[in-house]
Amino acid sequence: MSRKKNAKPGRSKPFRNRNGQGSWNDFPVSERTNKLFEEYYKGQGILSEEEWTPFLESLKNDLPTTFRITESRAHASVINDMIKTRFLPEMQNVELDGKKFDPPFQIPWFPGSMAWQVDAPKRVIRKSEPFKRFQRFLVGETEVGNLSRQEAVSMIPPLLMEVKPHHACLDMCAAPGSKTAQIIEALNPHHTNSPGLLIANDADHKRTFMLVHQTGRMPSKGLIVTNLDASIIPTMSLGNGETLRFDRILADVPCSGDGTLRKNLEIWGKWGCNDGNSLHSLQLRILLRAMSLMKPGGRLVYSTCSFNPVENEAVVAAALNTNKGQFSIVDASGLLPNLKRRPGLSSWKVATQTSGAEKQIVWQDSFEAYESYVKDLPESDREKTRSWSSTLWPPANAEELGLEHALRLVPHDQDTGGFFVCVIEKIGAAETEPANVELSVPPPLDDVVVADETGTSTSAKRAGSPSIEEGSSKRSKSEPEASGSKSQAQSKRQKRDIGFREEPFSYVDPDHAEIKSIANYFALKEEFPKDNFLVRNEYGDPVRVLYLTNDIVKRIVQNNDFSRMRLISAGMRGFVRQDSAQRAEFYCKWRIPSESILEAVPYLGDDKIIDTDVATLRMLIEEQYPPIVKFSEASQKWMNEIPLGNTIVRFMPGDEAEGHLSMPLIMPVWKANTSMALLIDKKEKSMLSLRTFGEDICTFAPLKDNKDEDAADEEAAEEGAADQAVEEAEGEEGEERAVNKS
Ligand SMILES: C[S@@+](CC[C@H](N)C(=O)[O-])C[C@H]1O[C@@H](n2cnc3c(N)ncnc32)[C@H](O)[C@@H]1O
Numbered sequence: 001m002s003r004k005k006n007a008k009p010g011r012s013k014p015f016r017n018r019n020g021q022g023s024w025n026d027f028p029v030s031e032r033t034n035k036l037f038e039e040y041y042k043g044q045g046i047l048s049e050e051e052w053t054p055f056l057e058s059l060k061n062d063l064p065t066t067f068r069i070t071e072s073r074a075h076a077s078v079i080n081d082m083i084k085t086r087f088l089p090e091m092q093n094v095e096l097d098g099k100k101f102d103p104p105f106q107i108p109w110f111p112g113s114m115a116w117q118v119d120a121p122k123r124v125i126r127k128s129e130p131f132k133r134f135q136r137f138l139v140g141e142t143e144v145g146n147l148s149r150q151e152a153v154s155m156i157p158p159l160l161m162e163v164k165p166h167h168a169c170l171d172m173c174a175a176p177g178s179k180t181a182q183i184i185e186a187l188n189p190h191h192t193n194s195p196g197l198l199i200a201n202d203a204d205h206k207r208t209f210m211l212v213h214q215t216g217r218m219p220s221k222g223l224i225v226t227n228l229d230a231s232i233i234p235t236m237s238l239g240n241g242e243t244l245r246f247d248r249i250l251a252d253v254p255c256s257g258d259g260t261l262r263k264n265l266e267i268w269g270k271w272g273c274n275d276g277n278s279l280h281s282l283q284l285r286i287l288l289r290a291m292s293l294m295k296p297g298g299r300l301v302y303s304t305c306s307f308n309p310v311e312n313e314a315v316v317a318a319a320l321n322t323n324k325g326q327f328s329i330v331d332a333s334g335l336l337p338n339l340k341r342r343p344g345l346s347s348w349k350v351a352t353q354t355s356g357a358e359k360q361i362v363w364q365d366s367f368e369a370y371e372s373y374v375k376d377l378p379e380s381d382r383e384k385t386r387s388w389s390s391t392l393w394p395p396a397n398a399e400e401l402g403l404e405h406a407l408r409l410v411p412h413d414q415d416t417g418g419f420f421v422c423v424i425e426k427i428g429a430a431e432t433e434p435a436n437v438e439l440s441v442p443p444p445l446d447d448v449v450v451a452d453e454t455g456t457s458t459s460a461k462r463a464g465s466p467s468i469e470e471g472s473s474k475r476s477k478s479e480p481e482a483s484g485s486k487s488q489a490q491s492k493r494q495k496r497d498i499g500f501r502e503e504p505f506s507y508v509d510p511d512h513a514e515i516k517s518i519a520n521y522f523a524l525k526e527e528f529p530k531d532n533f534l535v536r537n538e539y540g541d542p543v544r545v546l547y548l549t550n551d552i553v554k555r556i557v558q559n560n561d562f563s564r565m566r567l568i569s570a571g572m573r574g575f576v577r578q579d580s581a582q583r584a585e586f587y588c589k590w591r592i593p594s595e596s597i598l599e600a601v602p603y604l605g606d607d608k609i610i611d612t613d614v615a616t617l618r619m620l621i622e623e624q625y626p627p628i629v630k631f632s633e634a635s636q637k638w639m640n641e642i643p644l645g646n647t648i649v650r651f652m653p654g655d656e657a658e659g660h661l662s663m664p665l666i667m668p669v670w671k672a673n674t675s676m677a678l679l680i681d682k683k684e685k686s687m688l689s690l691r692t693f694g695e696d697i698c699t700f701a702p703l704k705d706n707k708d709e710d711a712a713d714e715e716a717a718e719e720g721a722a723d724q725a726v727e728e729a730e731g732e733e734g735e736e737r738a739v740n741k742s
Pocket residue numbers: 154172173174175176177178179180201202203204207228229230231252253254255282451452453458460463464468
């Protein structure tokens with residue numbers, strides 16, 4: 001256990017090989033042990049004696065790859081069918097070194113069979129052609145947002161939230177955003193015009209940008225990203241004296257992460273029971289804040305990727321007791337019926353660990369026993385000992401709280417990671433702020449390792465900075481008052497966070513000349529919410545990007561100071577300005593980016609969408625700027641009629657040009673003087689090509705053949721606009737969309 005001895009809690013980096021990747025081979029199974037871990041959990045009795053070996057064995061094994069299909073996308077079933085009909089048949093009899101490997105299979109408990117599991121180890125995926133092809137497909141479809149790689153158990157909390165499109169939702173600790181994506185999908189099934197809201201929040205500034213990037217693949221008019229300490233998320237106003245309360249909250253709190261031992265291998269070396277004890281009070285504060293933000297009848301899901309009852313049942317029990325009679329644990333046994341789960345515990349133990357090289361577990365039978373243990377320690381040790389909260393221990397009424405309804409997921413039940421999920425409902429009509437919970441002074445968090453199921457470890461202090469400690473001890477004072485009755489101007493006077501350096505958010509005057517030109521060009525119907533265009537400057541000037549938000553996001557942005565909310569982004573890109581040398585020739589300087597097409601379609605004038613065929617699609621995929629003269633006569637006709645710039649086309653289903661399209665596909669195109677371009681990024685084009693034509697037919701060769709120089713120059717100049725448009729569409733993926741700035 002050399003690793004363990006050298007490990008410095010909180011400072012050790014995730015295990016990485018020379019290529020920067022954690023690897024099964026580089027971390028031998030013999031090192032996947034931790035005496036303290038075994039002693040602690042055996043002592044806790046989280047499993048019966050006979051289950052201990054399969055539990056540990058399972059924990060030492062590589063985690064299978066799991067992914068789910070983005071259900072809100074129109075072609076979700078096309079992707080699912082492709083896996084079944086194109087990839088599965090060729091993966092039936094894969095053998096390597098005399099061993100047969102099973103093909104991927106659908107996860108039996110995931111609704112609609114939209115999630116898959118791949119058991120074959122990485123070396124098989126690397127070496128077998130059918131698996132390699134499948135892997136390439138997975139990577140490509142993941143990049144364009146049609147699939148999400150996500151640990152199976154991590155998919156459970158959002159499913160149990162049962163989000164509906166009208167819900168106001170809060171994801172309190174959201175980065176890097178795998179569950180956020182699931183919530184967005186549930187809020188926006190098939191791009192319905194959802195009135196719902198999701199505030200996705202994380203305390204770690206860097207990780208909020210990961211979150212923005214991740215949600216960029218799943219844009220939503222109802223999405224807000226904030227960078228707050230979840231335990232002191234301020235109460236937000238909706239104007240007109242209304243305060244924002246949530247129908248659904250996910251508190252997927254920072255935790256010690258020992259449920260992720262199968263992939264966060266470094267946890268084997270540094271696991272200690274003090275980490276869970278340390279995190280308990282932050283977890284409790286976050287859960288209590290969640291409770292205070294709920295609507296009556298609303299549902300709250302508390303989850304961790306830890307086995308530790310002090311991070312799980314103890315937190316839930318303390319929160320329920322703080323808000324007696326206002327919340328109850330939902331019996332989720334009827335939900336996800338094929339999911340194997342264990343009941344939550346109603347009794348557990350608390351331990352501390354000794355310091356020094358050979359750490360030992362010391363069971364603490366009660367809070368009082370623990371206090372006298374600390375008192376009896378030699379003074380030097382006492383100084384080092386933390387003061388834990390009494391809420392770590394099971395309360396006297398633990399049996400009455402319904403903790404058995406919580407879900408414990410253990411690895412050997414269905415070959416997953418470990419997880420804890422508890423579904424809590426707010427009962428009664430009274431909306432009151434919770435009484436302050438009696439917590440001991442919060443322990444310092446800087447040396448506590450916090451892990452998430454993505455394989456990233458952070459220290460809790462970094463994760464919770466800057467206001468984590470401040471918020472904990474003075475929660476009731478520092479918690480801002482409900483500002484429901486304040487006007488926008490008044491709310492702007494609320495104390496600003498001067499360290500917050502984001503650009504302001506303002507709505508554009510719907511009568512602004514640019515908005516009028518957009519409405520004209522795209523023949524936007526009356527119902528189009530022209531007053532919901534947001535920009536990132538103080539003056540409401542449409543400069544480069546016009547973001548679209550729904551009404552509830554607008555109410556929040558307008559009635560709360562953006563720096564107090566630490567607002568990072570709101571809504572989704574609706575229109576992007578197309579600056580080019582030829583701008584003067586274009587009727588409209590704005591184009592619809594591909595990700596907002598489905599949002600825009602219901603509002604476009606009837607003649608603004610041009611129906612065309614699979615052969616035209618083939619040409620637009622094959623070449624980057626195909627000349628108009630190369631298309632069929634029918635396509636040339638409409639191409640010659642449309643103005644220069646952005647047009648929306650609908651490729652109708654059919655079998656032609658060696659391709660198959662099973663459902664209509666709506667996409668933006670760009671017309672230059674003599675050529676056309678499909679305005680989707682290259683990766684998306686390649687994946688679309690694979691889906692429609694069975695191979696990647698994109699060529700994208702630069703000017704070629706024996707064209708005379710003048711013609712080539714002219715063509716290159718004309719195509720500059722389309723080129724720039726495409727480049728922008730690609731470049732903005734990472735930057736513009738990530739930062740939501742104009
Ligand atoms: C378990 S991870 C969340 C994983 C995420 N829900 C997902 O599914 O991708 C916990 C997250 O909590 C964040 N965090 C830590 N302390 C926090 C706090 N006080 N408030 C809000 N977020 C916090 C961390 O930065 C980390 O991103």
